[in-house]
Amino acid sequence: MKGYANDLLLLIADKRLCRAIVESSPSTALAIFQAMADMNKHGIQVETFAKNIVNEALANKDSFLYHEAEGYESGLIGYHKPLSQAMFTHYQMVETIGTLLDPDIYGKREWDAEQWKAYCRVVLMTLRSYVKEGQGGHSFVLYRAKGYIENAASDLYTLNELTSIWDSDSSRRLDVVVEFVKDAVKILDEKGVHDQVRIRVREKHGHPRETFYDHIASMIFEVIFHASAVRSPQRGCWSIQHNSVWGELFNFNCLDGPAGKVVKFKVRRLLYDEITYMKRFPNFKGAKILGFCLNVMGLTIRQDDNDKDSRALQRAVLAWTRKNFVWLHGYNPRVAEACLVDGITFDSANRQLVRTSPAEGLRREPSYTYFELDPAPLDSEDDASV
Structure with missing residues (x-):
């Protein structure tokens, strides 16, 4: 039977x-x-x-x-x-x-x-x-589902050079993924952070020590990587990278519960580690992540509360950029160029990055932000509590 x-x-x-x-x-x-x-x-x-x-x-x-x-x-x-x-x-x-x-x-x-x-x-x-x-x-079904969802907007690179990206299905799928992340963190918040959750999981420990907090953090990292592929035009790049991703997850006290704070710490660490890895192995993935961070956080540190969750990361990223960008440009100009989205340029003569805000709205003339760079990086290891 x-x-x-x-x-x-x-x-x-x-x-x-x-x-x-x-x-x-x-x-x-x-x-x-x-x-x-x-x-x-x-x-x-x-x-x-x-x-x-x-x-x-x-x-x-x-x-x-x-x-x-x-x-x-x-x-x-x-x-x-x-x-x-x-x-x-x-x-x-x-x-x-x-x-x-x-x-x-x-x-x-x-x-x-x-x-x-x-x-x-x-x-x-x-x-x-x-x-x-x-x-x-470990949940095999949820881990696989996380992987499917984080790649739902993996085609964001197709939005490059498009004048109107807000009505595209790619951008709508990105919104769905970001909402999923926010809802998942709310569910974790309702339960509260368990004492056994590790804020930082060392690479040597790997998978057995990871929790769903780590999985959500890696999911956010992958979404940021997909969004970093949108480099131009400037308004479209800002809309995707800042408005749709960064502003929804890190600014304005977003994900501010106990679980959200743990997840955001892990995301900041993942971003910073990917950027500093370029000192050992310059690569385009790290370059895109750096470009994303420079774009959404800016070249100057602001003191308003809206950016408090990302201020430590911004300081660390700007410090790394100041010490290493000139070296990176000399080592591999193509990788260095991949660090700069539309609106941010490298002035090699004056050894500085320049961010241009175009004349639009009530602004009659373009405005410029300058970020001075060191002539050569230091040899010491980079580390920061971000």
């Missing part, structure tokens, strides 16, 4: 049947997942069925994943979310099945912002269960 039951589960996993269930009989899927939860039967051969149901639901914007949104969008069904609750709010079931949060490898390439928003919504439901149940171990 067990063999027949497994065969039946494999039979109903056919993509065509899953598509029909999503379109016409979502209650069938609800009955299956409710029975699994009630009977605590998670290890049955439902992996393919679960994956195909989710992917067909994401492909169909008239499916339960879109109707079971927030209450103010979907009414009563949005408050109760019956099928989403049955499928995604039991962490142990999601982890045991293993495929519920795995999008189709080819299908997700075509997802737009609305589809990514629906996917993020169910991942957050599982994350909330993971945190609520006090799961301290």
Whole structure:
């Protein structure tokens, strides 16, 4: 009998049947997942069925994943979310099945912002269960989901040289990813920071010491890296890098809860380590990260409260830039040029970086900010508590 039951589960996993269930009989899927939860039967051969149901639901914007949104969008069904609750709010079931949060490898390439928003919504439901149940171990399903989401806007480089980027699906997908990060940190905030969470995980310790705080920090780092690929025009670069990413996560007391502060510390460390690594191995990834930091934080240190979370990082980045940029330009001019977005230039004759704010709005003439550079870097190791 067990063999027949497994065969039946494999039979109903056919993509065509899953598509029909999503379109016409979502209650069938609800009955299956409710029975699994009630009977605590998670290890049955439902992996393919679960994956195909989710992917067909994401492909169909008239499916339960879109109707079971927030209450103010979907009414009563949005408050109760019956099928989403049955499928995604039991962490142990999601982890045991293993495929519920795995999008189709080819299908997700075509997802737009609305589809990514629906996917993020169910991942957050599982994350909330993971945190609520006090799961301290590594979550394979959530770690993979984190990787999918952080790459949802990996094509931001296509916005370069475009005069209007605000209506692009790439920028909307970026907004979805940033909102996911903020919601995930809120979930961690509700639980509170556990005493065993390490502020800094040394590289030699690696994966076993990492927590979801580290995963969210690395996710933010990757999003920043994707945003750093947008280099021009100046207004578009500022909109993506500062307004959509940095301003949403670091300025104006964002992510200011206990979990948020831990995550931001880890992000600052990741950024600074990537930049200082260029002293040992000049590379374009570090150059783009440096360019992002110089752009969003500026060449002068301000004292207002809006920038308090990034002031230590800004000081460290500017100090490194002052000591090493001239050397970097001499060692590899192309890498050094990759550190400068539109609006920031290197004046080699006067040994300085120049930021130009164009004449626009009420500003009748361009304004300039100058940042003097040292002729050569010091040989001592760079370090800072950022």
